[in-house]
Amino acid sequence: MNFEPRVADDAIRRMRATLAGLPCGVIVLGAAGDVLDASARALDMLQMTLPVGADFAEALSERFEMTEVLRPSDLARGVDLRVDETTLWLQASAAAGAAGSVVAVSDVTAFAHAVDERAMSLRFLLHDLRSPLNSISALTQLDASDPEAFERCGGMQQITQLARYVLSLGEQFIFTSVAEHLHARDFKRFDLRATVRQIISQLEVTALYCGVALQLWLSDSSPVWVSGMRNFVARAIQNVIDNAVRVSPRGEAVTVSLRHAGGFVEVLVDDRAGGLPGLAEGARLTSFDKLGRKTATGFGLGLKLAVQIVELHGGSLYAELNGAGGTLFVLCLPCLNPGAAKSAPASLVDADRALHASRRP
Template sequence: MPPVRRAHVRWRRPRGGTATFADSRRAAVTIEDGLATLASLASVGVQLGASNTRADEPLEQSRLLAAVRYRTLIEQIPAVTFLASLSGGKNEIYVSPQIESLLGFTQEEWVSDPVLWYRQTHPDDRDRVSQKFGALCLTGAPFRDVVRVMTRGGETVWVHAEARLVRDEEGQLLFLQGVGFDVSDQYRAREAHEELIREQAARAEADRERDRLREILSGLPAAITLLRGPEHTIEFLNPVAQALTGGNTDALGKPFREVFAEFAEVSQAIFDQVLSTGQPVSARELRIGCPDGQLARFFNFICQPLSDDRGQLLLAHAVEVTELVRARREVEEALRLRDEFLSIASHELRTPIATLQVQAQLMTRRAHRGDVDALRIQEAFGVVNGQAARLSRLVHQLLDVSRLETGKLELERETTDLVPLVDQLVANTQATCAWHTIDLELPESLEAYVDALRVEQVITNLLDNAVKYSPNGGDIQVVLARGDDEHAELSVRDHGLGIPPEKRADIFERFYQAHGSGSRSGLGLGLYVSRQIVEMHGGSICAEFPMDGGSRFVVRLPLNT
C-alpha cells in the first residue's frame, strides 16, 4: 500500500488563552499523529476570531481538509479508535464507527454514555482494566491489555486495546487516545487449543488412572469385569474373571451374557437396576447353575456404577463362596443330624431301659407276694436278656461310629471259613422269627482273610433288617458264593417294604432312616457301619431293588489281602 500523505498540524496556545492555528504542511505521519490532530479539532475547536482576515481563510480550509483526510483514514482501518477527555463532563469525545460492527452500539450511543464502556467490560476484567487506566492517568505509562468486552447481544469479544495520554507543547494534558483491535478469533483459537490441550491432558490422566485401576483390579482375588452400555459390553477382565470364562480369549468387546451365559439370568436384573438407579447393588450367595451336570456354584456379587471420559461404566465384582456355602450347609446338616440322632437315640435307649424297669418291678412285686415260679422267672430273664442285648448293640454301634470317625476302628484279620459263620448266624436269626422262612445256599467251603467278628456284625445287621422290614413275614434268601477268583459274595434278599426311590441314595449315610421313626426304627447306623467295615476290608456293599418288591443287599469281600 502506498504511503498516505498526511498534513502535520501544530497548535500554539498564546498568552491570551485562545488556541490558534500556526502552521500546516503536507507530510507522511503516523495514525497516532492523525488521532492527535483529529482530537484537537474535536475537543479544542478552532475559533476564528472577528479579527481574522480573509487571508486566514486558505489556512482554515487546509486545516479542515486535513481533518477530513484523517477521519477518512481512521474510519477505514479495521479497528475501533477513540478519544476521551479527562476533564469533567462528557468523557467520550470520539469513537470510530467500527464500534457498531464490533459491539452493536452506534457512535452516538457510545459517546453519549460516559460509563457504557465500563458496563460492557467483562465483570472479571473490570478491576484490572480500571487499575491500569488509573496507572495511565497517574504515571502516563501507556495502557496495553487484552480485554473481554460484552456486545449488545451478550456475546463476548476479545479486544486488544492500547491507549496513551496526549499533551500539548507546554506539557498540558489534552486528552486520552486509544485504539482497539478485535482479536476474538485468535483468542478463541487459543482457547480452543488450550481446551484441547486440557482435554488431552485430562484424557491422558484418565488413561493413567484407568491403567492404575486395572493393575489394582488384576491383582485382586475376585472376579472383576468392567462393562459399558446397555448391552453390558465387556471392556476389562481380570485373571480371576478370565478363568471363569473357561479360558475364552475373545471375551473383550462381547456382551456379558454371551461370555458368562451361566451368570446372565441372575445378573441382568442387577445390571439394569444399577443403570436405572445409579446406586450399587449386592447379592449374597448368588446361585449359579453349571452346565454338564456339575454342582451349583455360589458367589457374593456386587455391581456399582462408575464413569470415565467416555461415559458410564459398570464394575461387577464376584467372589466365589461355593466352598463356604457347602461347608456351612454341611455343618447345618451335621447339626440337624445330631439333633435327630439325639432324639432317636434317646427313644431307642429309653425303650429297652423302660422294659428292663418294668420287668424288674414286676418280679419285685411277685417276689413280695410269694408268687414266683421257675417258668415266670425264666420268661422275665428272657425279656431282660433280650433288652440288654438290644442296649448292647446300640451302645456298640455308637462306639463303632466314634471309632470310625476318629480312625480308631481296627481290624483283626485271620483266615476264616465263611460257610460255618454264615450258617450259624442264619440259624440264630431263624430261631427268633417264626413268621419268616430263611432259605440258605452255601458252598462246601469258602475261606477269606477277614475280621470274623466284624463280618459277623455286618451279616447280622443285614439279617435283622430283612426281618425288621418284612413285618408280614415271608421268605428271605441268603446266598454265599464265590463271585470270582478274588471275591466272596454274600446276598440277603427279602420281600418286605423295600425302600422308596427318593431315599435310596442316602441309605448308607450316617443316622439315615429310610422309613423314619416308629416300631421298626433304629439309630440309622447299621448300614453306615456295615459299609465302613466292608470298605475297610477292601470290599463293597450295594443295594438292589427287584421289580417284585423288597430289597437285596450284596456284600463283596476279597478272599486274600
C-alpha cells in the first residue's frame, strides 16, 4: 500500500495551518510568478480570490485597477495597497530551496497613519517657518539697500529674535517626534552637575554679549545622578538660562545653582529682569503657553519646551518672584543620589550675600 500521497496531504495541511496562524498573509509563487498556494489570511486581507496557476501580478493589477502590471522587481522592493480603510504592504522574497518566491501581505495601517500624521506636522511646521524666514530674508535685503531703514526695523536684534523663534519651532518638532517613541530603556544615567557646568560654559559668550554676569553656584564637585535623555534635559536648562540672560538688563546678574529637595534635585535660575508678566507675589507660574503667544518672535516658546521635557522626565518647572526684582525658575528632576545635591542659596539675594561674604578678608 502506498502512503506517500497521504503523507504529502498531511504535510500540506500542517503547512497551511501554520500559515493561517501567522499575523501576515502568505502567497507562494512559482518561478513564472504563477500562484502555487495562498493562505486564507492573505486572501481575506486582499479581498480577492487567487486560483492555483493564476498570474499573481496580473490578478493583483486587475483587482486594484493599476495602470501597469506589477513587475517582479516591484514586488521585491515592496508595494503598498489600500483596501477600504486598511493599508497593506506586499513584499516578495526568494523561496528557500525553490525557484519561486514568497509574498508576505502585512497590515501596516497604524504605521501609515503615523506617517500621514508626521507629514501633516511637517506641513504645519513649514507653514509656521515661512513667515519668520521671509522676514529674515526681507531684513537682509533691506540692510543692503537701506541701512537706516534696516535699523529702524530692529536690525540684527530683530534677525536674532526671528532666528531664535525658528530654532524653537524646530526644537519643538524634534522633541515631539522623539517623545512619542521614547521608552524607559532610552533613559540613561548622567551627572546633572557636570551637565549644568557645560551649559554655563556654552552660554558665557551670550551673557557677555548681553552684558549680563552669569554666575554658577555649586557647593562641591560631587556628581548628581539623574536618569533621562541628557540632551533633552540640557536643552531645557539651557532654554531657561538663555531666556533669563536675554531679558535681563545690562549690568545685572543671572545666578544658577543646585538644591536638594527630598528625592529630587532642583536647578535654580535667578534673574533681575523685572518678573514674568502676570506673575503675582506668592504665586507660582507653571504654564508658559500665554507667554509664547504674546509676540511674533515666540518669547516663552523655550520655556514651554522646557516644561514638556522636565515633565517627560517625571519632574516639573515653575517660576515665582524672587524678591530681588526678578524671577526664580526652578527645574525639579528625580535624583538617583539625592544626598549629593547639597543645599544651595534659595534666591539671588542669598547668593549675592554668600558671594560677598566669601570675599571678605
